[in-house]
Amino acid sequence: MSSDGLSGPVWRGKRRGVMIVLSSPSGAGKTTLAKRLLSQNPDLVLSVSATTRKPRPGEVDGVDYHFLSEDEFKAKIEAGDFYEWAKVFDHYYGTLQDTVEDALNDGRDLVFDIDWQGARSLAAAAPDDVVRVFILPPSMAMLRQRLDKRAQDSDEVITGRMARAREEISHWHEYDYVIINDDFARALEKLDLVLHSERFKRIRHPWVEGFVEALMKEELPPRRS
Incomplete structure (x- = not known):
């Protein structure tokens, strides 16, 4: 079975990739x-x-980040090179459109670890390619405990x-899927199911589309008597 979850003859074409966007407090x-x-x-x-x-x-x-000067970043903003960008704590962060589009066209899937604002911008820019998943803690007390640890x-x-955290959680309804991370293995299984589905x-x-058109035009051989 292929990476896209499909198996079949050589006529199958290339699948377009998907952008899995993860957000959480x-x-x-x-x-x-x-x-x-x-x-x-x-x-x-x-x-x-x-x-x-x-x-x-x-x-x-190029591995952890694409590190740019502020002038370089602003020039890319002016050129429309970002799917989304934001200024956080005196620094700019953004998703470069060309690298993402190249991956999607090549049938590769990408996972994004970004906040609700970035997720909203990505979904607006590429609604057919983006799948948003919000990760919730089982309780606020557990969230605080994890931060303390x-x-x-x-x-x-x-x-x-x-x-x-409360502000971030208030945007849960903007997401396609919501996973409560009360058990890590179960949460991971659900996330993997989202990706594959x-x-x-x-x-x-x-x-x-092309395959169906060819299928509909296909002429059957005469039945044997």
């Missing part, structure tokens, strides 16, 4: 789910965003993340 498990989904689907790739912030130790240009942020930062959608198989 910080600590709900979105990034971990994305990494596991990528690890068990070798044909799925993580969309690499562009940013104006400086690379952190160990980060590689990270031991990466101060109490002040965690309090701020919890305050933003979306690959089957008619709109992602433009070759079928």
Whole structure:
């Protein structure tokens, strides 16, 4: 069976890729789910965003981010090169349209780890290609507990993340799918089902139109008497 979940003769054409957009409040498990989904689907790739912030130790240009100067980023905004972009904490972040479109046309699927604003912009720019999935925590108490266990942020930062969480969760209804991450293995299974079912959608198989036309014109051989 092929990566698109379909098997068949050589006449089958190339499937168009899908953009799986994941959003959640910080600590709900979105990034971990994305990494596991990528690890068990070798044909799925993580969309690499562009940013104006400086690379952190160990980060590689073109792998972790496309690192641009602010002038370069603004020039791309003016040229309409982004599907979506935003300024967050004095730095710009955005999704480059050409790299995404090349992947989709080549039949590759991409996963996006972005917030609700970026998800909304992507869905508006490419409604037929985008599938939005919102990851919910089982409770706000569990969300706070997960942030505390990270031991990466101060109490002040965690309090701020919890305050933003309610705003982010309020946009859950804008998404195509909602997964409650109360059990990681079950949440991952549901996310994998979303990916594979979306690959089957008619709109992602433009070759079928030509196949059906040929099918309808096909002349049957005479029946044997």
